[in-house]
Amino acid sequence: MKVSVVGSINMDMTVVAERIPLKGETVHGSEIHHIPGGKGANQAVAMAKLGAQVEMFGCVGDDETGKNLLENLKSVGVETSHIMVVENIPTGIAFITVGEDDNAIVVVPGANGMVDKAYVDRIRGPLxxxxxxxxxxEIPMETVEYVVDLCARHQVKVVLNPAPAVPLKKETIEKATYLTPNEHEAAILFGTELSTEELLKRYPGKLLITQGSKGVSACLEDGTVVLVPARKAHVVDTTGAGDTLNGAFTLRIAMGADLKSALEYANVAASLSTERFGAQGGMPTDGEVRKAMEGR
Structure with missing residues (x-):
C-alpha cells in the first residue's frame, strides 16, 4: 500500500503570545520557534508517524531551510526522492502566532509556487x-485541479483538503473522492444557504466537515448524517491538528476502513496532536491513537 501527498513544504516561524493580536495591535510574545511545516509536509509526516509508507511530492528552495526540511522528512520515514529543489527561489515560510488555544497564520509560498503542471507531468509515474x-x-490551484483530474482518470482515490479555501470548480468537487473542509472553508465553497446537515446530504460518502471542539460530521452512503464527537484534550497548540486529521483519515481509508471508523480514528489522532507544541512534533503514533481510543 502506498499513500502520497502533493503539496506544500514550509518552515513555520511560530511565536507564542498572550493572545492573537487584533488589527493594528501589538501584544507581548514569550517564545519563538522555527518548526518544519506546510500543510502537505505536515500531512505526510502525520501518516509516516502512524506507520504508513508515504511519499511527499513538492518543491523546496536551494537554501539551508530547504535542506533542513528534506532531512526532517527523511528522518521520520517520508520518501523524498521526487521532491524538486528549485534554484534561486526561497523555501516556503509560514508565520504563525499561537495564543489562547488558537492560531493565526500567514504563508509566503516561495518554492511551493513551482509545484506546477510541468512538475506533475515529471512525477506522474510514481504518483x-x-x-x-x-x-x-497551498500550491497553485491549477495544479490541484490537474492532479485531481489525473488521478480520477486513472482510478486513484483523492482526498482534497480545501485549505486555504477558495471556490472550487464543480468538476473538481465531483472528481475528488473525499472533500474535507472545516466549517469556514465549507461556507466559502458552498455558501451559507444550506445547513450543515443539508449540505452533507448533497454529498453522501464524499463530504466531511470538521467542526473544531464539536468533532467532525459526514453523511454516510445510506443517507445517515453522523457527528463523530471530539475527544477532550489538554490543548497546548492547535497548529497541525487539521493536517493530522487529514493524514490519519487518508491512511485509514487506504487501509480499507469505512468512513465512520476512519473519522473516529482521525479525530482522536487530531486531538492528541494538540497536546504537544508544534505541528509535526505533536503528531501521535498509531500506538498512541489506539491507546487513547481504548480509554474513551
Missing amino acids: LESDIVLLQQ
Missing part, C-alpha cells in the same frame, strides 16, 4: 502508483 493521494491548496 499514479499510489493507492490514494492527499492534496491541499
